[in-house]
Amino acid sequence: MSGRRIFELITSAAADGSAARLGKISLPGRKAIETPNFFAATSRGSVPHLTPDNLRRHTPVSGVYMALEEFIEKKEPPVQHTPVRETSRRLHSFTALPSNTVSILGPRRCAAVATPFGNTPKTITVFTSTGFRNVTVPEFTSYIQALQPDIVLPLADIPNVSATPSSKKLARMVDRTEVWLDEFFDRMDLSKSSDSLGSSVFAPVLPVDHPIQWDYLRHLSEDVLDKLSGLAVYDTNILPDLVNYPSLAPLPKLSMDPPKTPQEVLRQIFLGIDICTLMFVNSTSDAGVAMTFSFPPPSVDKVQPLGINMWSSEHNTAVVPLLEGCQCYTCTKHHRAYLRHLLNAKEMLGWNLLQIHNHHVVNEFFAGIREALGKGQAAFEDAMHKFAAAYEPLFPEGTGERPRARGYHFKSEAGSEKINKPAWIDLDKGAGVTEITSVVESGTPSSESQDVTPAEVINVEAAAAALSLS
Incomplete structure (x- = not known):
């Protein structure tokens, strides 16, 4: 199995410590993705609050991240048996994903639900729709061969608990991940389907210190480099250490370390991330908050909020768009008073419109980042500092009830209260x-x-x- 070169580097990292760069990801049959950019997080194969047709018509989303654990059950996962043409990608057909949208399939959600027991030397623990179960490398490979996602993240031994593992446990995590990756490649090489509809592989970079996984990174850069198309980074703090492996530099880097704010997004891009997996868009829309930030930030006299709470009574009669000058479907067709009415009436259309608006704001945010990088690293860093000074560090909290809980809201800790x-x-x-x-x-x-x-x-x-x- 040989890795497909899908990334074109337009500008390289600066010599002053910034690793931010411009690039382009091109996959067969998909729209080219300019980087830095973002992929939307899904629930059960769909972006929350958006049907596939509205995702295509009203949002600029160019790629989505899906978790295998949301599709499988303890026995006979139905996704494998969906009839589909041999020449199409089953995951796209099963989820009705727009044809030009890139699909990424990983074993677990981003961020993953904590499990009651850890991984074993041959399996990882996942949380399916029917409970917890183990997945082996042969099983995972069979799913990939059947589903044919555009990009696949192989199994990685990621800790499932909040407590920091011991150094011996961390070393075992690295060893297991390397063994699993090699076994995955061996099994994919034996698959006839990989010759016609191959998936680009993004190797996991584990959330452990560099001295513990240096040999694994050397393995990626020397032994299996020709089989890789990118890297999936589970802790962006490791990025400065990747300069020790120049052969990995041309590969695109996907962040599986979900940022919670736009400020964290900027920091990850500064460190060298090309694609961010964003969870905060969904949680912000769930909370009834409309995003209002932009990059570069406007000149203001006081610190501005990152969004507005649409549950507030001050919007009762406000016949103005959510964000002045915004060209999204929501802002051009509706006003704040109508959206507040929908939220108070618990109409799902309210969250639909918020999701459309928030994805548009994030897309414009990344377009501003690329424009600033096009002017040089100095312009980007200056805009970063201005953004930090112009906006509050956290999103406002929505004061109303959020919609029905979904799979990724699940809490497995003992004593957790019901969300709804x-x-x-x-x-x-x-x-x-x-x-x-x-x-x-x-x-x-x-x-x-x-x-x-x-x-x-x-x-x-x-x-x-x-x-x-x-």
């Missing part, structure tokens, strides 16, 4: 008929009915009506 509140109350264990009547008549819970919340009033009304008929 129940929509119905138990009449036997909760409020009695007297409390229900009080809620229906007043519209708010009485002092004796503290178990009934305003969000349950509509359901309580229905229950009271049913009781009156009985």
Whole structure:
């Protein structure tokens, strides 16, 4: 199996310590991606709140990251048995992904859910729709051969717990990952399907210190370089050490260390990341926050927020776009008052429109980064410093209820509370008929009915009506 060269380096890193650079990723049958850029994070194969047709029509998303653990079950994963033409990529067909959008398939979510037990010498632990299970290299290879993603991230022994592993454990992680990578390549070489619809391989760079994985990085740069198309970096702090391996420099670097803010995105690009996997776009839209930042930042007298809370009552009658001058579908067709109404009514269209707007803002943010890099490293670094001074360090918190929880919201820690509140109350264990009547008549819970919340009033009304008929 030989690696496909998919990356064209336009400008190289500067000599002053910055590794930011311009490039272009080109994959057969897909639209070329100018870098630095971002890929959207998916849930069960789709970008949250967006159907494939709206993703194609109203967003500039050029690539998506998908997790294998969201498609498989404990037995007979249905995704493998989806009928599809031999000449097409099954993952695109199964998820109805737009034909010009790049697909990346990795074993686990970004960021992954903590598992109750760790990986073994031959398997990694994943969280499927039917619970936790193990995946071996032969299984993973069979999935890749069946699904044919554009880019694949092989198995990596990444710690599943928040506690820092011991040095011996870290060394075992590196050794296992190297063995798994070599086995993956060997099995792909034996596959006939890899000759016609091969997947570009991005080798994992582990979240451990350089002295522990230096021999693994040497293995990548010398022994299997001809089979690689890129690197998947799980801790961007390792990037300065990669200068010791000049043969890896021409490879594109995908960040699997998800940034939480635009400021962290800029830092990762400064260190040499070409593609960022962004989770904060989904979480910001879920919170009901519309992004308002830009790069380079505008000249302002005071620090500006990174977004606006669309749940705020100040938007009740605001017939202005979410962001002045924004050319996204949401801002050109609707206004803040309408969006706030949709959120308050729990209409899914509200989150649809927010997701469209936020992806547009992020796309313009990366376009500004590329434009600044085109003017030179000094212009980019100057804009970075101005951005840090112009905007608050964190996104505002949404004050309303977010939509239904999805797979990547799952919390496996003991004692974790449910993310979504129940929509119905138990009449036997909760409020009695007297409390229900009080809620229906007043519209708010009485002092004796503290178990009934305003969000349950509509359901309580229905229950009271049913009781009156009985």
